Amino acid sequence: MPAPFIKGNSAMTVLGPVAEPVPAARMTPAQARVLFAATMGNFMSATPVLYTVFGMVLIPISKEFGWPRAQVSGVLGLAALCAAAMAFATGPLVDRYGPRRLILMGSLSFAVALGLFSLAPARVLPFYGLFLLADIAAAFASPMTYSKAVSGWFDRGRGAALGFAGGVGNGLGATVIPIIGGLLLSRFDWRVTYQGMALMVGAIGFPILLRFLRDPPPGGLRDAGPARAEKGTGPANDLTLRQAVGTRAFWITALAIGLCAACMTAMFTNVVPVLTERGFALADGVTVVTVFALVCAVVQWLMGLVLDRIATPLILVPFYLLGLGGLLLLQYGPSMPWLVAAGVMMGLGLGAEYSALPFLVSRYFGFRSYGAIAGVLYGGINVGMGLIPFAMNGIFDAYRSYDPALHLIQGLMLAATAAFLFLPSYDRPLRG
Structure with a gap:
């Protein structure tokens, strides 16, 4: 990495402005408890527990x-629309009532709904309906609501905290839970697999959230000190949803981060079917998903540290290109070493996306309507997460190959990556 050069009193890099050095702030017990609860909540959220496992049981x-x-995967399209609607609804609710109340209700309801889904009969209407019930319940305990809690409890070091909660949570959840699901699926059936997921969420996840999760201080925690007086670490903007939608940064963020995150997250549910169709064993697919998720977990935390330091989203571009390369290797890699490399590269891309979205929302738009603004962006991602797997499997049924769908996803990701060139630094006031 190029050495910093000095411009006035601010440290700069070729990538953009670097935040002023500040004294290290020790995490308080309250912050540590919230961070632990949010991490465990993300570990047992919809992406690893509902969607990733669904990719494993789709063929059975x-x-x-x-x-x-x-x-079978058509339910994901409906679930995407349902999750998007729920994100739009829960965003204003979390702004009004705080994240704790919604998360506790959602976690307990999610456990019950998972158990009910495991009893679904071979009829489309009840099968789809029970899956959607689980999806609705999970929306109240989503990464968006956890990011509201973490962002409100951290100012200095917010990127690292968000990256840790999302990375260790969603990333390790998507690493460990497929292993648990694979063990259950190899010994029992898909119904017992989802019953195991329900037990884990209800007996482990909910008690942790009840004990440790607390709402942040009103308006979010703000660090004090000389560094803040000279160069604020809080947002340069504090916008309503209507004001945010009127800015260029909102729409470019939706394209550059939202579209890529939707594409890469959707691949979690399709890695196993894609590799199975290419002739690889179930265990090979699970291995790639595991590597994908583990790298994603580590990168989210590291990217959070970087975003705390460098005030430009351009740092994300190399990671997006690596994720795109990983998709190509997944499609054409001839052996397991190449496929493991694909998992690493896709994990680098998705980890950067997951870490960047909540951080940039808080830095670009502030806390006044954080839930509403994030809800719109996460809602768009949820639509993509559902529609992309549905489209992929529809294309497979038509052409008996996933190749056309993968080429389409690669094109979308390349266009979204180019959009980063038009994003402003997030420490400046926004203009329409």
Whole structure:
């Protein structure tokens, strides 16, 4: 990395302005408890527990019910629209009532709904309905609501805290839970697999949240001190949803981060089917998903540290290009070493995306309407997470190959990566 050069009193790099050095702030017990609770909540959220496991059981469900894969995965399209609607609804609710109340309700309801889904009959309407019920419950305990809690408890070091909660939470959840799901699936069936998920969320996740999660101080925690007086560490803007939507940064963020995050997250549910279709074993697919998720977990935390230091989103571009390269290796890699490399590269890309979205929302737009603004952006990602797997499997049913769908995803990611060139630094006032 190029050495910093000095311009006036501010440290700069070729990538953009670097935040002023500040004395290290020790994490308080309250912050540590909230960070632990948010991490465990993300560990047992919808992405690892509901969606990632669904990718593993898609083929067994298809065989048991005698349905084409597009019919099984079709529920993901409806779930995406439902999750998007719930994100729009829960965003204002979390601004009004605080994250703790919504998360506790959502976690307990999610556990019950997972158990009910495991009893779904081979009829489309109840099968889809029970899956959607789980999706609705999970929306109240989503990464968006956890990011509101963490962002409000951390100012200095917010990027690292968000990256840790999201990375160790969602990332390790998507690493460990497929292993647990694979063990259950290899010994029992998809129904017992989801019953195990329900038990984990209800008996482990909910008590942790009840004991340790607390709402942040009103308006979010603010660090005091000379460094803040000279160069504020809080947001340069504090916008309503309507004001945010009127800025260029909002729409570019939705494209550059939202679209890529939707594409890469959707691949979690399709790595196993893609590799199975290429002739690799189930265990090979699970291995790639595990590597994908583990790298994603580590990168989220590291990227958070970087975003705390460098005030430009351009630092994300190399990671996005690596993620794009990982998709190409997943499609064409001839052996397991190449596929493991694909998992590493996709993890680098998705980890950067997951870390950047909540951080940039708080830095670009502030806390006044954080939930509403984040809800819109996460809602768009949820739409992509559902529609992309549905489209992929529809294309597979039509062409007996995932290649056309993968080429389309790669094109979308390349366009979204180029959008970063038009994002402003997040420490400046926004203009429409």
